[in-house]
Amino acid sequence: MQSHKVFTPFEHKSLRLRNRIAMAPMTRRMVKDDGIPTKDVIEYYRQRAQGEVGLIISEGTPIDGLHACDTLTVPRFETLDQLEGWKKVVQAVHEEGGAFAPQIWHTGRFGADPIGPSNHQLPPRADGSERPPVKAMTEENFAQVTKAYAKAALSAKEIGCDTIEIHGAHGYLLDSFLSLSNNKRDDQYGGSWKNRMRFPLEVVRAIRQAVGEDYPIIYRFSQWQVDNYAEIKFHRPEELELWVKELVQAGVDILHASTYDALEPAFPDVSEETLSGWTRRLSGVPCIAVGKVCSNFTLRGAYGEEKDAVADPHPAMDLVEKGEADLLALGRTLIANPDWVKQVREGNWQDLKAFDKSMLKTLV
Numbered sequence: 001m002q003s004h005k006v007f008t009p010f011e012h013k014s015l016r017l018r019n020r021i022a023m024a025p026m027t028r029r030m031v032k033d034d035g036i037p038t039k040d041v042i043e044y045y046r047q048r049a050q051g052e053v054g055l056i057i058s059e060g061t062p063i064d065g066l067h068a069c070d071t072l073t074v075p076r077f078e079t080l081d082q083l084e085g086w087k088k089v090v091q092a093v094h095e096e097g098g099a100f101a102p103q104i105w106h107t108g109r110f111g112a113d114p115i116g117p118s119n120h121q122l123p124p125r126a127d128g129s130e131r132p133p134v135k136a137m138t139e140e141n142f143a144q145v146t147k148a149y150a151k152a153a154l155s156a157k158e159i160g161c162d163t164i165e166i167h168g169a170h171g172y173l174l175d176s177f178l179s180l181s182n183n184k185r186d187d188q189y190g191g192s193w194k195n196r197m198r199f200p201l202e203v204v205r206a207i208r209q210a211v212g213e214d215y216p217i218i219y220r221f222s223q224w225q226v227d228n229y230a231e232i233k234f235h236r237p238e239e240l241e242l243w244v245k246e247l248v249q250a251g252v253d254i255l256h257a258s259t260y261d262a263l264e265p266a267f268p269d270v271s272e273e274t275l276s277g278w279t280r281r282l283s284g285v286p287c288i289a290v291g292k293v294c295s296n297f298t299l300r301g302a303y304g305e306e307k308d309a310v311a312d313p314h315p316a317m318d319l320v321e322k323g324e325a326d327l328l329a330l331g332r333t334l335i336a337n338p339d340w341v342k343q344v345r346e347g348n349w350q351d352l353k354a355f356d357k358s359m360l361k362t363l364v
């Protein structure tokens with residue numbers, strides 16, 4: 001049995017975790033058009049909680065059926081029936097001693113009826129089909145989306161979720177406002193950093209107001225985005241500092257720094273420190289690190305034909321030991337190994353299965 005800080009409890013506000021391992025949010029597209037989590041969805045999350053994961057973060061779950069969603073096969077977080085389905089997920093995770101956070105999501109520019117900071121046309125999808133044009137958000141859109149986020153967050157609290165994660169990463173709606181390549185507005189939502197941060201911060205404040213002071217809020221952000229893996233939003237630590245301090249000021253409790261590789265230096269010209277390390281130090285709040293734990297491939301490689309091999313998770317786990325992260329999130333390796341925590345704690349990481357993309361075909 002291995003003693004390592006990742007296997008020790010974590011507490012923040014009302015959030016109590018038995019260890020510092022989180023399941024990273026992963027879209028699986030496995031429900032019917034009604035958007036209700038199915039028995040398999042419940043079982044999929046239960047299995048990871050049974051495997052002693054501390055915090056289960058759900059797949060991105062769209063906050064409305066209007067613009068937030070890209071396909072109908074993603075479980076949504078809006079109607080009473082959908083929330084009833086999620087409540088069963090929460091109960092299953094709690095029965096197994098885990099904690100649960102829905103990742104509340106607005107796909108923005110990538111939606112079926114896409115909205116974003118500015119009018120533009122995304123390139124065709126991988127299958128060659130054209131995408132609908134992205135429409136610049138109107139005042140009415142801002143009000144509707146903010147309200148839908150606040151409602152989803154309050155619903156999460158009401159159905160017993162231990163915390164929520166706001167999906168503010170990867171080029172989806174909130175993130176797209178920060179990006180100069182997506183946001184060409186010349187009103188109070190575009191231009192300077194202050195203006196580009198305005199809408200995501202308004203959403204955070206509306207959520208904080210809806211859920212009250214004590215309910216923990218996680219915010220996930222990233223440099224990269226799904227249509228531009230090389231995107232950089234924070235060129236210098238000062239830009240990151242401005243952003244994370246504003247998020248905390250607006251009501252965020254825990255930051256989730258989404259990277260391909262948890263160990264990669266965030267600003268290599270400055271130091272070897274990881275994005276999670278910088279974020280934690282500059283913001284003063286707990287931070288989740290993620291990326292390539294147990295894997296040799298970047299996320300993009302996961303969709304290729306080659307087969308991955310299991311890599312030693314300890315260098316990433318040591319980020320927690322060294323104080324560069326408070327929690328470590330696992331994506332692909334947790335799809336392959338629902339019992340990851342037990343296996344690694346018992347010193348058997350070499351027996352873990354390597355992830356391969358065929359594992360995405362089924363949930364359980």
Ligand SMILES: Cc1cc2nc3c(=O)[nH]c(=O)nc-3n(C[C@H](O)[C@H](O)[C@H](O)COP(=O)(O)O)c2cc1C
Pocket residue numbers: 024025026027028059060103167169170220258259260290291292293295299302329330331332333360
């Ligand atoms: C199948 C799949 C679906 C994903 N869906 C989401 C998602 O819904 N929301 C999100 O923030 N990140 C998503 N990601 C990114 C993961 O949360 C994670 O950051 C990434 O896989 C890197 O971690 P890993 O190397 O441990 O897999 C997804 C990744 C995969 C492999």
